Amino acid sequence: xxxxxxxxxxxxxxxxxxxxxxxxxxxxxxxxxxxxxxxxxxxxxxxxxxxxxxxxxxxxxxxxxxxxxxxxxxxxxxxxxxxxxxxxxxxxxxxxxxxxxxxxxxxxxxxxxxxxxxxxxxxxxxxxxxx
Numbered sequence: 001x002x003x004x005x006x007x008x009x010x011x012x013x014x015x016x017x018x019x020x021x022x023x024x025x026x027x028x029x030x031x032x033x034x035x036x037x038x039x040x041x042x043x044x045x046x047x048x049x050x051x052x053x054x055x056x057x058x059x060x061x062x063x064x065x066x067x068x069x070x071x072x073x074x075x076x077x078x079x080x081x082x083x084x085x086x087x088x089x090x091x092x093x094x095x096x097x098x099x100x101x102x103x104x105x106x107x108x109x110x111x112x113x114x115x116x117x118x119x120x121x122x123x124x125x126x127x128x129x130x131x
Contacts, residue, residue, distance in 0.1 A: 018101030026112045033092045040091070047085035050075050 021029040039060050042052035050071040057063040057071070078086050078094030086094065096102050 015099050015101045017095065017099035018105075021102065026116050030092060033095055034088060036095070037086075037088045037091045041088075042085075045085060047083075047087055048075060048091055049085045 040056045053071040057066040
């Protein structure tokens with residue numbers, strides 16, 4: 001069995017996004033994805049560029065020797081606006097889209113996300129009374 005977030009002996013990658021989502025909920029998962037974005041992003045540009053992906057791959061992710069074309073292909077995979085970089089939104093969408101476990105229950109996750117966003121503050125339960 002693969003360690004958390006690693007490739008197992010068969011070359012299969014363990015999809016941990018559903019585990020994270022189950023533990024953290026939709027809002028918590030999005031916060032973690034945003035934190036991941038900040039780790040990979042070029043601070044000057046505020047986006048993940050192929051070069052920032054390469055630098056972070058080795059420094060943070062422990063993936064040495066990523067080729068420029070590999071990093072560019074990864075960025076292109078999620079670059080919907082064609083600017084050559086991933087915005088925070090593009091990165092989060094890409095991570096969710098690439099998760100087979102999340103995509104298998106996409107409708108459920110979408111319903112949860114919409115419910116979280118649409119829930120008016122007045123419908124939240126009142127705070128617990130102090131003892």
